[in-house]
Amino acid sequence: MRILKRLFKWFLTLSLIGVFTGAAALGGAYLYFSPEMPDVQTLREVKFQTPLRIYSADDKLIAEFGEKKRVPVTFDQIPDDFIKALQAAEDARFFEHFGIDIKGLSRAAFQLASTGRIQSGGSTITMQVAKNFFLTREQTFKRKFVEILLSLQIEQTLDKQEIMELYVNKIYLGHRSYGIQAAANTYYGKNINELSLAQLAMIAGLPKAPSAFNPITNPERAKERRDWILGRMLKLGYIDQARHDMAVNTPVSARYHRSDIELDAPYIAEMVRQQLFERFGEDVYTDGYRAWTTIDSRMQTEAIQALRRGLLDYTERHGYRGAEASIDIQALSPADQLNELKRHSSFAGLEPALVVSVDESGADLLDREGNTLRLDWNGIKWARPFRSIHWTGPEPKRPADVVQPGDIIRVMNDSEGNLKLTQMPNIQGALTALDPQDGAIRSLVGGFSFYHNKFNRATQAYRQPGSNIKPFLYTAALENGFTPASIINDAPVVFHDVSLEGTWRPENDNGEFNGPTRLREALYRSRNLVSIRLMRALGIEQAREFILKFGFEPDRFPANLSLSLGSASATPLQVVTGYAAFANGGFKVEPYLISRIEDAEGNLLLQANPVRVCKACESEAAITAGTETTESTAALPPEAPTDILQPADATPAPRYAQRIISPRNAFLIQDIMNDVINRGTGRRALALERNDLAGKTGTTNEQKDVWFSGFNPHLVATAWVGFDQPSPLGRGEYGSSRALPIWIDFMEDALDGVPEEPPTAPEGVVRVMIDPATGKRAYTGQDNAMSEYFRTEDVPTETARSPEQQMQAPATEAIFGY
Template structure:
């Protein structure tokens, strides 16, 4: 008995010495390493690297920019089954230990002692948080000691839920996915809360080795890892036998899902990226900014589709240019044939294909997915050979007239879902749609395919607008005493102008001259000689200054008579902005694309404060230096240089947004704005834009535009609610071909877009403003109609401009013939 007491005292003493030594050792280790320990308090303010995301106005994801795909979620949104699966896989006693698992560390130490190398680290989830946020991945004793010390500190500063939240949002899970929400999106195309038990277990198996247990690249190993985790969950009592059996019987369903882009608008995404990069730099791609644009997803989809259809129609009409390449398929095995085909990229639904065989009824094609498909004669017979932009060759009679074995061609699906031969357009185009009331960009597409050519023709292509410029000149005329009934002589004229480098003999598009013509008719029929005479009457410099009020760049607008026919240079965005002023009653708005910017926490950093058309606001002006020769109405607009120079930033912090909207500057009077709007409605009802009558609306107005040799064709049109401009041409200006005009090529694209864009928007013709009256006139002279005149027509005038003279009846003309006064300048 005495021996047992002495043995007990001896063991107790050794135990106390061991405990003391352990504490002393730990204290020594802590004292030694403490200068190197980071401050774990920083975990409370951690910022996950999260990509920039760009959305439409109706919350459709347009783009994601950033190296790491991550969508942090709070602890409350982590599924309970995922937490249990993660515990089963990584740390079963996570909610019980104090940061380190003595049993796990002991097991790791035994493995090291018995094998001579580190087989497992015995790491808890808390230790992995310490390692992921503060340490490198080197396997050394020093790093392990620091990891343990940090884990203990983390457990003192944070609760278990906070630690788990940090862990599941930080871990790398393969395929650029960081965090469990990004992994759920990447592997299953769903949010983490929508996944099944089997899918959650699959993701829980990834942290240990994202490559080795990846369900896409290593599905068998991933399946084994998943089933092991499910077995552990059953063993630990986390799930029932039935749940286990159901989960392990589930096949692997993971496949790679790209970012869930919901709206194809890459030109818009790039505009946003460029604008914000100037402000945020490289942080833009990591700080989790979310940007909402003004784009309407429905309008954007139709803008993209309408422009592509229009460019493909032009391409088909001008003939087939032939295969993109031809390879010797007889010398290649099937695998090499497929590899050769995959060197070509699909663009805008135009898929590359390899012609394996040409038959009497069509062709047999190899497609990039490795499958073979027939191309029937119905999808080939359109392909007349291209000769020039003016001519095509004879129609093909059999497939061999068009295709050869070994050809690399393009195909697309037609409206019936059948393959059809096609080709990449060489012609390009642009479409921009604005809300004329505040300048919000509702849709924008800068070319056939951003991924084929990133040049944004809406904002970067300076092209001659042709007759698209005429409404601004006619507005200047109305502002300076002309009326829609003013008579101008449409007759030949020759100019000897040094600025035009010699003699200039302008003509109308059809080569004909119509003599005395009312201003209204001259615009809707797009008479060039009337425009020239108007500009001469107004004075070149004064007319140019007036046109510049609409937001154009002075350096791109020549100071000679050719400006009246559209020899200036402007982008489609600038043209659309000018037309917005005609649509909104005379206000110059600023086009803008971003409506708000939020940080990763959902706080609004910047918000749009657009200037707005405001008919009820007092007239605004940025300068007193208005042109007295061109202020013939009740407004005092400022000159265009001052307007452009004083444009304020659209985006402001929320606290700086004024309570009332900021009014846009008025650049033309309400009465003038109504008159030009009404005149331009005749372009749709009686002029070069009559195709648009298919839309069956009374509020549409617009103008076609075609430059010399048909190098650029335009249509710009609007209602009070939407303005849209379309342009078609080659990037290197050259003729589009015989018969190619704004009315035949740009207008159909505009109609195609507006038909969908205006769905649900009520017909909204402009109201007649106070001071504008409507009387009957004689269409030949513009004077008041004589009593009982059968061909009299109604016309609007400012009340002070109503014609005082009455046209003579045929009987009066016989008695007292006289020459009618016209503007023959």
Template sequence: MGVFLSLAKFLLKLALAGFVLVLLAVAGVYYSLAPELPEVDTLREVQFQTPLRIYSSDSKLIAEFGEKRRTPVAYDSIPTDFVQAFQAAEDSRFFEHIGIDIKGLARAAMQLATSGQIQSGGSTITMQVAKNFFLTRERTFTRKFNEILLALRIEQELTKEEIFELYVNKIYLGQRAYGIEAAANVYYGASIDELTLAQKAMIAGLPKAPSADNPISNPNRALERRNWILQRMHGLGYISDQDYEEAAASPLTARYHGADIELDAPYIAEMVRSELFEQYGENLYNDGFRVYTTINSGMQEAANRALRDGLLAYSERHGYRGPESQLDTAPTPELVASTLAGMTSYAGLEPAIVTEVMDKSIRASRRNGEETVVEWPELEWARRYRSSNLVGPAPRTATDILSVGDVIRLQATDNGWRLSQLPQVQGAFAALKPNDGAIQALAGGFNFNLNKFNRATQALRQPGSNFKPFVYAAALENGFTPASLINDAPVVFHDASLESSWRPENYSRQFYGPTRLREGLYKSRNLVSIRLLRAIGIETAVDYIQGFGFDPERLPRNLSLSLGTADLTPLEIVTGYAALANGGYRVSPYLIQRIEDPYGNLIQEARPARVCEDCDTGTEPADAAAQPTEAAAQPVAPRVMDPRTAYLMYNMLQDVIRQGTATRARVLERGDLAGKTGTTNDQKDAWFTGFNRDLVATTWVGFDQPQTLGRREFGSTAALPIWIDFMQSALADAPENGPTQPDGIVRVKIDPSSGLLAYPGQNNAIFEVFRAEDVPTQPAHGTAGNRSGGALTTDDIF
């Protein structure tokens, strides 16, 4: 017995000595490693790599940029059974332990001792946080010890909820998804609070092996992993028998969901991305910015649709250019599938291959394998294209149009499918709010994926007659009135720098004699514009016109300026017209309304200069005491036109729609609309810009490499219908909002031939508006016509 006690005491002392040695060894390792450990409190300031997301003003997702899809969530937003699913999968005692699991570590130590390698890490969720944020993934004892030390520190510094939140937002879950919210979106197209129990268990099973256990690439293995987790949840008492049975019996529903783009506005997305990249560089794609634009989603959809339909209508008017290609052999199902697999749909134009041609219809195979019959009403438009001015005879049968094996484009319609083609013509559209320049809609071409060049902001084109309102505004500011007469008669200009003399003409090649300014504008008479510019002086006009925001370096210093030969972008044009719409104030277009961080904190907010009719043209209200605090801080748009001039221009441009070159717009049945068509020489560019007080929009149509659109294509035929389609939608529920007549405007009856006061009882007298000081003082009857407004020479009149 004594020997046994002595042996027991010896073994106890030996164990104590061994324990002390182990403690000393651990302490030694700790003090050698501790100084090298990172500061745990940095976890409180962690910034997750989150993609850039761009939204419309009404929060519809336009685009997402960044390699990692991640949407951080707060712990309070995580469903309880989702937390329990991760506990069952990774760390069932997470809320009880101090950051390490002794059993798991003992198991890992035994594996290290027997095999020389750590096979199962024995890691808690806290240890995984330490590893994911601070350490490498190498399997060494030193890294494991650092992981343990960091886990203990993390547990001292952070709450369990904070640790769990860091974990579920950091982990990689396959398919570029980082964090549980991104995974829910990628695999199920839903948010975490919309998932079923089975779906939550599926995601909870991914951290261990996000590729091997992936429900998309390896559904059988993923299903086994999911059901094991459900069984663990049931065994741990997290879920009931019924919950377990129902979830385990659930079919696999995961499939890949790309970024849930809600609004098709790729030109807008690229404008935002490129602007912010200059400011933030590569960090832009990781810092999780949420950019809210000024874009109105309804208007953007209307702009997309109007521009697409307008360009397709132009394309059909000029005939069918034929199939995109032709198969070399008979179209077998395998050949059709392989050919179409490499083709892309653009703006709803789907590739297809003709498999049968009948008398008045065709049969075509689409990319999804379906056979589609296209009937004669959707084929008969396809007269053969000859040139911009010529099409072939009307087809009589489908064989006049297509052959078996032709690779074509089809467009879905309300009645089925229609033969179509990718248009070679291009266009641009831009709309903004006149009161502050907020861009409401913008499209830079037929389709961004087909051609990424943004014609709304990058294409420098001549606006033609669309530019004339700025010349007329300069004239009104320099003594002319809407009733002033300018002679619409031939004129020849000699210039030593030109090889020949310049003989400008009206499009009709006719001349109409003395013409009132109002009539010259709404009928778009070229000779009137030229003589008007010569009368006020080119430098005077340029100095005035640049106030609308145009670059003076791109305004030609010759009389061709009156015909719109300046090189301008559609966005510049629509911005200039904003001053005609808003009463005479210059605004600047802007696209980014505000930028938030991933948690909704405001980083940046636009402060555009806004129209303030009761303010001076500086940055403070005229009567600061009478203005609200917000108005006092808001920049004020500078006035560039006399309010009476702005009113006269608006009123004159309304006649372009009432009785001029844009009468098609009367279909909108609104009295508040005004605008101007524009067509350049040889019909290379077609424009229409129009507005009311709430919205101004422009449309341009042309070829990227300038060539004629065709002799019957003008601003009124190619561009105006697009504008009409847009406005019909954009203003559908909006009340009329036309110009407000300012003080100092007088409306009197005049003689339409002379522009003077109508004589008593004159039957053909018309009303005209004037600034009070410019009202004619003499009646027309019995006089030679003393013209008011502007000093005109004999040459001007005759």
């Protein structure tokens, strides 16, 4: 008994000495390393590297920019099953220990003593947080000791929920995914709270070795790791046998999901990225900014489809240019054939395919996944051979006339889902639409495929607008005393002008001349000679200065008569912005794309404060000033800062759009442009069966650029088609036949459900019956009289002569003055 007491005292003494020695050693180590140790308080203010995300106006994800894919989650958002799976995999006693696990460290020490090297670190989740945020990955005793000290400090500073939250948001889980939410998106295309038990256990197995246990690149080892974790969860009592058995019998379903992009708008994404990079620099890719655009996802989708359909229609109409490439399939193994095919990327739904064999009814193809496809004759027979932009060869009689084994071609699904031969368009286009009331861009497409060619033609391509410029010139005429009934001579003219490189003999596009023509008819028939005479009557400089008020660049607008026919240069976005003034009743708006920006925590940083059309504000201001609002001189200038994006904590002053067309003339030009659709070059748009549409076609010399710009009070859109290197589009290609169908295709869906809103004549505009030949008042009983709008002070005072009066006293004066 005495011996037992003495042994007990001896062991107690040794234990106390060990405890005190250990405490002293720990304290001494702390004092020794403390000058080098970071401040764990910084974990409370940690900012995870989070990518920039860009959204549509209706919250559809457009793009994500940044090296690291990360979506931070709070502790409350972490599924309980995942916490249990993570404990089973990494740290079963996480919620009980004080930062270090004695049993785990003892196991690591035993392995070191028995093998002579470090095999496992015995790390807790807290220790991994210390390592991930503050330390390197080197395996040394010094680093391990500092890791332990930091873990103790972290446990004193943060609670368990905060530590778990830091861990699950920081860890790397493969495929550029950092944090469990990004991993859920990458491997399963879902949010973390939508995953099954099997999927959660799979992600919980990744922190140990994201490459070795990756369910995409190494599914067998990943399943082994997952099932081991599920077994641990069963053993620890976290799940019951039924859930365990169901989960281990679940097949591996992981596959690579790109960022959950919900809206295809890469041109938009790049525009926003550039703007934000200029404002925030490199931090924009890591600080978790979120930007909302003005883009309407439904309109954007339809704009992309409409433009692509139009460009593919042009491509098909001008014939098949042949295979994209050809290989000798006899000399290559199937694997090598597939490798050759994979050199060709998919663009805009046009998939590359290898022709394996050809028979009388079609061709057998191989796609990039190694699948066999069948291309029937119905999908081939359209392919007349391309000869030139004006001509195609004869119709093919059989599939072998078009394709041969070894050809690498492109195919797509037609509107009925059948496979069809196609080809990448060598022509390009742009389509952009905005809200004329404040300039918000609702859709924008800068080309057939951003991934094939990133040049944004909507904002970067300066092209000649052709007759799309004429409404601006005709508005200048209305502002300077002309009326819709003014008579201008549509007759040949020759100019000798040094700025036009000598003699210039302009013509109408059909080579015909109509003689005296009313201004209204001249615009809706797009008569070139009338436009030239109008500019001469107004004066070149005066007309040019008026047109520039719509937002065009002076350096790109020549100061000569060719401007009247659209020899200037402008981007589609500039053109559509100019046309917004016709749609909104005469106000100049500024196009803008970003509506608001938030930080990673959801705090509003910047919000848009665009100039807005406010006719009521204009009227109130005019009444206060004692002026009339019938002329553009009564414009209300903006007084707020010019930057559309303004700090959220500011109280921005309202910004009112400036009037650049008087109300009465804005109505008159809109009514004339309505006739472009009802009677003129835009008649195809009658298919939309709306009474509130107006617009103008545009075609340049040799048909190098074709346009259509049109609008109603709610939406204005411009479509442009042309080659990147300007050259003729070919026979029969005009604004009315090539750009207008794209515009119609887009507007049909964009305006679906939008009530019609035909313009009404403002005060001071009256309708009078006139003689269509002279523009004078119609005589009593005139059969061919037509109604016309006039400003009250411009109503014709003369009456046209009846046939009897003309026989009695023939006119001697000219019926036109220009």
